[in-house]
Amino acid sequence: MSRPLAGPQGLLRSLNGRAILEALARDGAQTRAELMVSTGLSRTAVTQVLRMLEHAGAVAADGVDHDTRGPAAARVGLHPRLGFAAAVHIDHRAAHVVLVDASGTVRAEQHAEFAAEDDRVDHIVELVDQCRNLAQVAEGAVQFVVVAAPGIVTADGGVRDDFGPDGGRFRAALAAALDCPVRIENDVNLAALAELTSGVGRDLSSFALLMLDEGLGAGIVIDGKLHRGFSGVAGEVMYLPQTPIPIGAPLVGDTVVGDLALGVGRDSHASLGEHLEAASNGEESAQEIVAEIGRRIVLVAGTMGLILDPEAFILSGKAAHPALMDAIETVAAGYAEQLPLRFYASVFGPEAPLVGATGEAVAGLRDALFTRLLTPATKSGR
Structure with missing residues (x-):
């Protein structure tokens, strides 16, 4: 008879936790039975991990399944306030900002043209703040930002456009102003990613x-x-x-x-x-x-x-x-x-870069959140 694999229980819970979080992110709210099917985990493992995730504030009740035969079963989904990300599309005229949560739901959206004297960073920060206020999201809750920008974008986030190379100054200034990681990507590349994932x-x-x-x-x-x-x-x-x-x-x-x-x-x-x-x-x-x-x-x-x-x-x-x-x-x-x-x-028309930025923002947010939730805290020495 084969023996079960031995290993740290913390690692096993982390792997199982990520499987459940990714299933909820991919397919939306599910019952325990549905999570067993989508993850391949046992009922005991699903129950234990959900208890851990509920305690961490990562998941919450999300309706009841009345469609399947037998007693109604409670659904659980990603907590609607688990975390937020912003997707931004800028061109030479305006900026368009979308605020999304970890489930991929759009919570707010703002669009405004640049004034001639506007600084792009200040303009984007103002639109992000407007989105936060509309969605009643606390300051500092935006944890990841993806910007679709025209021009050549280097691997480290530098932009070379009609004004020449910026040496990464735009990305660094925006990250400092929003106090979170910022990823800059070429707008056409993000349009291609939108088509690749959902077009x-x-x-x-x-x-x-x-x-x-x-x-x-x-x-x-x-x-x-x-x-x-x-x-x-x-x-x-x-x-x-x-x-x-x-x-x-x-x-x-x-x-x-x-x-x-x-x-x-x-x-x-x-x-x-x-x-x-x-x-x-x-x-x-x-x-x-x-x-x-x-x-x-x-x-x-x-x-x-x-x-x-x-x-x-x-x-x-x-x-x-x-x-x-x-x-x-x-x-x-x-x-x-x-x-x-x-x-x-x-299939997306002129919104393709923003659709791509939104998808990448949600993916980046989930990865950061899931890693943080499932990484055991290190004990400080005395």
């Missing part, structure tokens, strides 16, 4: 997300993992060479759209969104602009396809507009024999 990319082993907003960027997923590159530059496709565009010139963007508009006799100050709507309404000059942008995006996808060979490309932001998707599909059809390319529309 079109769930059923793809590899894909490239192409997001068109003020510029064009790519988020690359290979074998189910986000590829950031050695220095965070992976996916910076805005300046890939294309004939007859001069090397170093942007492929798309406000300036490019303005130049294309001038070439067909349209308002050079109109936004890409306005041209897209005009194209949808059948205006031929607008359709010419959209067709050219679609051609450029397909050439970017073709270049990436020859190097990475992803299963598909997911179009996000303005690239997912029906008029531009139609133009992209038309151009791609002309290359189908030499290089088949598949395109899907993002």
Whole structure:
């Protein structure tokens, strides 16, 4: 007869505790019987661990199961005040903040444009405080923050954007102001993570997300993992060479759209969104602009396809507009024999970076909370 594995009981309780906490985080409130199924633990082990977690304030009663046969059973879920995280999406115009709890429930949301004289850190802190007040969350309760930011983001959280490299000053200042860990991530990478975890990319082993907003960027997923590159530059496709565009010139963007508009006799100050709507309404000059942008995006996808060979490309932001998707599909059809390319529309639209930031914020919060709850306190020597 095989003997049971021997080992410290504290370690066993910690492993069982994490299994239960992760099951509750993944599937929501459950009965003891459901936790036995989802974790593989015995009834005794589930009961003992839940008692420990209840004492620590990690779980709480969350309704009753009336659906299964037999007596009603109490459900238990993560405590709604176990901890909080903030997800932030910033661009050149505004900041959008979402406050979430450990279950992933959004507790508050705020959005505001930057004033010309605003400091980004002060602006974000103010929005986080507004979210805390709306959700009646105490000061200091926000324990983790993820920021989706445009630009190249290095592994240590440094940002290189239109103003040059910041050496990590933005991340450090925000972490100090909020008194909690802060993670900075490229906005397009977070959009790709949103698609990977809960969007079109769930059923793809590899894909490239192409997001068109003020510029064009790519988020690359290979074998189910986000590829950031050695220095965070992976996916910076805005300046890939294309004939007859001069090397170093942007492929798309406000300036490019303005130049294309001038070439067909349209308002050079109109936004890409306005041209897209005009194209949808059948205006031929607008359709010419959209067709050219679609051609450029397909050439970017073709270049990436020859190097990475992803299963598909997911179009996000303005690239997912029906008029531009139609133009992209038309151009791609002309290359189908030499290089088949598949395109899907993002399910999240312009909110994809914030969705990705929220998912990463919840994951980071849970990891920190679960580790803290299940790590035995060290006894100080006398």
